[in-house]
Amino acid sequence: MRIKDHALSICFAAAFVIALAGQSVAGLAQYNEDQLTLGGRTSTWIDFVTSSDFVVDVAENWQSEYLQFFLFILATVWFVQRGSPESKKPGDEGTGSEEQQLLGAHARPDSPAWARRTGWRRWVYSNSLLLMMGTVFVLSWLLQAVAGVTVFNKDQALNGQPEVSFAGYLASADFWNRTLQNWQSELLAVGSMVAFSIYLRQRGSAESKPVGMPHDRTAVESE
Numbered sequence: 001m002r003i004k005d006h007a008l009s010i011c012f013a014a015a016f017v018i019a020l021a022g023q024s025v026a027g028l029a030q031y032n033e034d035q036l037t038l039g040g041r042t043s044t045w046i047d048f049v050t051s052s053d054f055v056v057d058v059a060e061n062w063q064s065e066y067l068q069f070f071l072f073i074l075a076t077v078w079f080v081q082r083g084s085p086e087s088k089k090p091g092d093e094g095t096g097s098e099e100q101q102l103l104g105a106h107a108r109p110d111s112p113a114w115a116r117r118t119g120w121r122r123w124v125y126s127n128s129l130l131l132m133m134g135t136v137f138v139l140s141w142l143l144q145a146v147a148g149v150t151v152f153n154k155d156q157a158l159n160g161q162p163e164v165s166f167a168g169y170l171a172s173a174d175f176w177n178r179t180l181q182n183w184q185s186e187l188l189a190v191g192s193m194v195a196f197s198i199y200l201r202q203r204g205s206a207e208s209k210p211v212g213m214p215h216d217r218t219a220v221e222s223e
Helices: 003-038 045-049 052-078 120-126 128-158 166-170 173-199
Strands: none
Touching (some): 003 052, 045 052, 128 166
16 A cells, blocks of 8 residues: 555544544643632543543534535535536436446446445445445434533533433533534535635645636536
8 A cells, every 4th residue: 555645534534633632632621620610620631531521522523524524415416516616517416327327237347346236235335425424423413412411411410400311401402502503614614615616726626626717617527
């Protein structure tokens, strides 16, 4: 394996690890500061990163990111935006023919094995990216909810308030405030990317059209 061939994935994986580590250190400092203010017990780094306080903050961001990509992948099957490199060209809406998708008899010798199959295996592989994004979204959303109810009930106890059930927390303002403030920001970012890329360029980026391409052309349209 040549590292250069996988540099984009490696770059983002490294940046993710650095950012997560930084969040854990900064979060621990903030948590211990709050504990000292309240007269509570400070925590070690290991205890903090395995606590619900840390997990809920991480999970609520993960679930919004994966929801963003889940919706974007699904929407770009059926909807187009003329001029955006994030879109197929107008007229190409839908899942495409078997010939276009290199399925069955149209598969190439080096196509993935399940692209040649029929039935459920072809369906699963044809939708595997969306299924993966959706699965990670649901799991991280559930993790956010489980960790969130623990943190919420801890705060309730500190304030002399009764605990709430898991179902009660899912219906609470705290849960939906955490959830929706992340969703709206991710949807704004995706929508902005689609719209800005119609008129703006970044030379050399796969997310941009060629600098000299007309605004009303998508990157996949022929000259």
